[in-house]
Amino acid sequence: MKITDSIPKMTDTHTDNRNSNPGATIRALRRSADMTLAQLSAKTGLAASALSKLEAGHISPSFDKLAAISRGLDVDMTELLGSPPQAPAPAPISIGRRVVLRAGEGQHVETRSYSQTYLATELLHKKMTPMVVEVHARTMDEFLAEFGDFIRHPGEEFVYIIEGEVEFCTDLYAPIRLCAGDSLYFDSEMGHAYLKASDVPCRIVAAAAPRGSVEPVIDTFVSMSEKGTAAAEGQPSDASPRRSPRAK
Incomplete structure (x- = not known):
């Protein structure tokens, strides 16, 4: 045979x-x-x-x-x-x-609170959305001035701290400080926010896995940022600053 x-x-x-x-x-x-x-x-x-x-x-x-x-x-x-x-x-x-993806590639989204690079964006129907995030917001007041509320999206999220220290805040638990090398896995439908907790740059790797047929994480993030900014400035949401992806 x-x-x-x-x-x-x-x-x-x-x-x-x-x-x-x-x-x-x-x-x-x-x-x-x-x-x-x-x-x-x-x-x-x-x-x-x-x-x-x-x-x-x-x-x-x-x-x-x-x-x-x-x-x-x-x-x-x-x-x-x-x-x-x-x-x-x-x-x-x-x-x-x-x-x-080579260094510097990806889809970049800039807001006052975060600089995000979404990875593997050309791969459709993914089970998760990977990203690298640099955290800028230092206080909840800064964060809420942009987003208006905690970020939440159906599914689960994993985060690993690459550099610096990050304070992880939620609407259910007391804030917790995470240092380089620490990681966290949580239910992302729980309201959450990342805050910069050190003087050095704070960078994390995150992977968001949606539950069911939901709005893409990148759309949820930008939509909340634009609506929160517009509300803080007393403008309609379509008058808020526009943010465009930059691909390399």
């Missing part, structure tokens, strides 16, 4: 995560959903003319527009930042997924 070793086919993904003009991707996703510009406009609150210009590459979308379009199309926002969807290839017998 002849015995043949079968080696699972692996997919090695290494991209620079760049898509300065996601218009073609948005058009392809809209058409695959059998949706007109007028229908997408009604779902997003964006003018059909603006959507048309965006799809044609005549204007670049801001982060809040990408978030609105991702909700209107019911897709992960990272799908808008990738290449236009291709016809699915026949699935191999075994599939392995791997993403390689």
